[in-house]
Amino acid sequence: MTLPIPDETEFEAEMSRLRAAEAPFAVATVVRTLAATSAKPGAKALIDAAGTLRAGWLGGGCARTAIGRAARAAIAERQPRFVSIRPEELLEADGVTAGEEREGVHFARNGCPSKGSMDVFVEPVLPRPRLVICGTGPVARALAGISARFGFHRVVCAPGTEAAAWPCVEEVVDGHAPDSAARFHVVATQGMGDAPALRAAVASAADYVAFVGSRRKFAALSERLAAEGADRSALARVHAPAGLDIAAITPDEIALSILAEIVAHRRTGDRTATTAPVPDPLPDR
Structure with a gap:
């Protein structure tokens, strides 16, 4: 044959x-x-x-x-x-x-x-993981820029935004809607449509959702969304404030802290360490 x-x-x-x-x-x-x-x-x-x-x-x-x-x-x-x-x-x-x-x-x-x-x-x-960034403010722009070399498919979401204003990212969406393919979702609206952006983020089933803002602000917004029917367990999983605690102050520093937290979440979730030796699967007979 x-x-x-x-x-x-x-x-x-x-x-x-x-x-x-x-x-x-x-x-x-x-x-x-x-x-x-x-x-x-x-x-x-x-x-x-x-x-x-x-x-x-x-x-x-x-x-x-x-x-x-x-x-x-x-x-x-x-x-x-x-x-x-x-x-x-x-x-x-x-x-x-x-x-x-x-x-x-x-x-x-x-x-x-x-x-x-x-x-x-x-x-x-696997395709590049989708990183959804909600907002057009300084932190959103800094995160879109600093994440360019980390293997993400970056999606910027904001009402009225145009692709021409974001030449550095792969995709721009006019508005906020749940993204079923998103693995990482950062709400960096900072007062410009926080509620619809967070509502879409927690409905997206992303592995990681973060909110740029104070704990007090997030707590108030979370209670409001829960009263409107949002999933409380999904809201409880939101990283708020977003990012690792590196005493960040500037938008670039905040973006760096968020990206570091995303990378940590991505790698610990994708990699299973094994230390046991793999046996010879086909012993000669």
């Missing part, structure tokens, strides 16, 4: 298309194989968030199904996965079951007659 040879040009082109669309995807790389497998070490594939293979080669449907599931999980969890696909008898011999995880290795069953085994590293490639 003649196996298809992956087209590297097509692979790179599809990766560029997915990146340009800011769509999440995963790169699956075959690390090791035993016995008969269609794909060999070094084979790669691009898999989208639905688990569909978009480019590359990973072998037959037996492997693709398991790797598609792993890709979906890796994208959802924002963490890479190491998958060991084995025939049932090899899983039983090692005392593991399909779907089990041990020391960072996720096991899956290979039901193909070939009885081959394959280890695959699945790495998620």
